[in-house]
Amino acid sequence: MEERANGVNSGGESTGADDLVWIDACLTDDLPAGEMRALESDPPVAVYNVEGEFFSTADTCTHMKSSLNEGYLDGDQVECALHMATFCVRSGKATSLPATLPLRTFDTRVAGNQLQVSVPRAWVSEG
Amino acid sequence: MRDASVVIVGASTAGAAAAYTLRAVGHEGPITLVGAEDTAPYERPPLSKTVLTAAEEPEAVWLLPTDTYASRDITLRLGAPVTSVELASGGFSLTIEDREQIAADVVVLATGGRARRPAGLPEDPRIHVLRTWADARALRAHMRTAHRALVLGSGLIGAECAASASAQGLDVEVLEMQTTPFPSIASRAVRTTLLRTFAEHGVRFRTGVTVNNCTPTDDGLVVQLSDGTVLEVDLLVVGIGIEPATELAERAGAATERGVLVDESMRTSVPGLYAAGDVASRRLGGRLIRHEHFASAQAQGEAAARAIAGLEPVPLPTPWAWSDQFSHRLEVPGEPDAADYTRLRQPGDGQIVEFSIADSRLVGLTALDQPRVVREARRLIGGRLRGSANDLERTDVPLKQLVDAP
Ligand SMILES: Cc1cc2nc3c(=O)[nH]c(=O)nc-3n(C[C@H](O)[C@H](O)[C@H](O)COP(=O)(O)OP(=O)(O)OC[C@H]3O[C@@H](n4cnc5c(N)ncnc54)[C@H](O)[C@@H]3O)c2cc1C
Ligand code: FES
Numbered sequence: 001m002e003e004r005a006n007g008v009n010s011g012g013e014s015t016g017a018d019d020l021v022w023i024d025a026c027l028t029d030d031l032p033a034g035e036m037r038a039l040e041s042d043p044p045v046a047v048y049n050v051e052g053e054f055f056s057t058a059d060t061c062t063h064m065k066s067s068l069n070e071g072y073l074d075g076d077q078v079e080c081a082l083h084m085a086t087f088c089v090r091s092g093k094a095t096s097l098p099a100t101l102p103l104r105t106f107d108t109r110v111a112g113n114q115l116q117v118s119v120p121r122a123w124v125s126e127g
Numbered sequence: 128m129r130d131a132s133v134v135i136v137g138a139s140t141a142g143a144a145a146a147y148t149l150r151a152v153g154h155e156g157p158i159t160l161v162g163a164e165d166t167a168p169y170e171r172p173p174l175s176k177t178v179l180t181a182a183e184e185p186e187a188v189w190l191l192p193t194d195t196y197a198s199r200d201i202t203l204r205l206g207a208p209v210t211s212v213e214l215a216s217g218g219f220s221l222t223i224e225d226r227e228q229i230a231a232d233v234v235v236l237a238t239g240g241r242a243r244r245p246a247g248l249p250e251d252p253r254i255h256v257l258r259t260w261a262d263a264r265a266l267r268a269h270m271r272t273a274h275r276a277l278v279l280g281s282g283l284i285g286a287e288c289a290a291s292a293s294a295q296g297l298d299v300e301v302l303e304m305q306t307t308p309f310p311s312i313a314s315r316a317v318r319t320t321l322l323r324t325f326a327e328h329g330v331r332f333r334t335g336v337t338v339n340n341c342t343p344t345d346d347g348l349v350v351q352l353s354d355g356t357v358l359e360v361d362l363l364v365v366g367i368g369i370e371p372a373t374e375l376a377e378r379a380g381a382a383t384e385r386g387v388l389v390d391e392s393m394r395t396s397v398p399g400l401y402a403a404g405d406v407a408s409r410r411l412g413g414r415l416i417r418h419e420h421f422a423s424a425q426a427q428g429e430a431a432a433r434a435i436a437g438l439e440p441v442p443l444p445t446p447w448a449w450s451d452q453f454s455h456r457l458e459v460p461g462e463p464d465a466a467d468y469t470r471l472r473q474p475g476d477g478q479i480v481e482f483s484i485a486d487s488r489l490v491g492l493t494a495l496d497q498p499r500v501v502r503e504a505r506r507l508i509g510g511r512l513r514g515s516a517n518d519l520e521r522t523d524v525p526l527k528q529l530v531d532a533p
Contacts, residue, residue, distance in 0.1 A: 064188065070498060071498075071502065072499065072502035072503070074506070079502060081498040081499075081502065083421070083422070083449075084422060084447065097144055097147070097148075097425050097429070098170070098190070098421075098425065100147070100191055100192060100195065101192065
């Protein structure tokens with residue numbers, strides 16, 4: 001198992017299809033309702049807590065590639081800090097211009113006190 | 128009106144947003160987006176930033192992915208200047224370049240503005256304005272061979288050009304007609320911090336002066352200033368604002384006042400004729416406003432589309448402008464100019480939020496490098512202060528507890 005910076009650990013266990021892998025995102029206590037954070041995968045993945053429900057999307061805005069986690073989470077909408085595009089974090093859908101393309105979304109689950117996200121293996125493996 | 132034919136004149140920020148939104152809300156009739164430029168709709172903000180500074184030859188940033196037009200059944204007509212819009216039986220007849228007529232039930236004028244040039248400047252390839260992709264390409268190429276640049280005007284575009292030229296290693300001087308640099312920025316603290324950054328990069332400012340004349344020579348441009356100073360430079364960028372392109376609206380009989388007058392739904396005084404973006408002006412509580420910002424142009428295009436589709440109008444979002452100068456991000460949500468007084472918050476070196484207050488309500492802010500506070504505060508603009516305005520200076524209390532939601 002490989003340690004990566006900022007708590008992105010390979011959780012082992014792959015889902016098989018599409019070569020996704022569950023990784024630890026953070027302790028659920030470290031992501032209170034209304035907050036978001038980015039995992040240092042490459043490309044980065046964002047996790048959100050919307051009133052106790054966890055969601056995950058790509059962290060890279062589909063408009064001009066800003067990091068969404070530097071923006072603002074309002075309900076289930078994440079607003080990009082660069083030009084204010086918004087996306088629904090449940091569906092990944094772009095909900096206002098200037099973005100039109102959706103964000104990729106990822107499954108989340110809670111294992112004990114850990115929030116885990118299912119991401120492409122290639123995003124978290126070295127090299 | 129779901130099957131009305133809509134022609135949008137001006138294929139840029141407001142026009143593309145209108146076309147995209149019309150389809151998004153289910154408009155079924157034909158949509159034609161007609162633009163004078165040859166390039167598919169692109170974003171202007173990068174023109175004074177990365178397009179000038181990128182090491183690699185830049186590509187335009189498309190406003191919409193370029194397959195959007197075909198996939199949403201939007202007819203895109205490029206290189207097609209509209210020369211007149213006339214009322215015809217029950218609708219409009221548009222003329223493209225005096226040769227081709229197209230009919231429309233509804234017309235949206237999203238013609239934006241043209242870069243202003245002071246009278247008396249000669250035509251010379253070393254004298255630049257910056258509005259279009261073609262302008263930016265020419266300026267970029269010239270910046271790669273020039274050494275000395277003079278920028279006329281320290282509005283947002285002039286300041287960004289000066290920063291980009293300096294970042295490219297040019298020796299840069301900025302002329303400002305007003306007595307202070309960056310006169311369009313309401314916050315003195317922000318102006319001071321920006322000026323310090325520009326000075327650190329060696330950019331010089333001269334205020335209270337204009338150009339009397341400019342003579343092209345073999346070696347460059349000889350520029351004579353109103354105070355008698357003579358400067359020799361390789362390159363001159365003129366950034367003194369735009370003239371709204373109102374001529375089609377005027378000829379169609381629509382009311383204009385420093386722009387094409389519209390209501391909250393972007394309707395002009397002529398039924399079926401809409402205007403949106405930099406070209407559109409509005410009366411709001413006795414003030415005449417015309418925004419020249421990306422987000423406003425986009426929101427107005429969307430508002431026009433909603434009105435054409437017959438949807439309930441939604442209030443226009445709080446205006447928001449941004450500008451990138453060196454590593455600073457300036458953001459101006461709301462209408463700081465409407466302030467009675469301000470309160471300053473300086474959480475860190477060079478980080479500034481100046482809150483503008485009128486009638487005990489937050490009306491706008493001017494912020495430097497404070498993206499989170501801006502996002503939070505933007506939702507509160509128009510809201511009433513809960514306690515003393517001085518509390519706004521505190522960084523330890525969430526803004527939501529200091530200002531009621533509007
Ligand atoms: C260099 C630069 C940097 C900028 N940076 C920022 C920034 O950082 N932040 C920000 O908020 N805003 C910025 N802006 C402002 C923003 O880009 C504009 O507010 C926005 O583009 C206005 O959109 P518009 O569609 O109303 O008009 P425009 O973008 O001006 O487009 C109008 C279009 O209509 C076409 N047209 C005009 N007349 C006709 C005709 N008769 N027939 C056919 N076509 C016609 C024109 O050719 C043009 O393509 C910047 C602008 C420039 C030029
Ligand atoms: S990069 Fe996100 S809105 Fe532009």
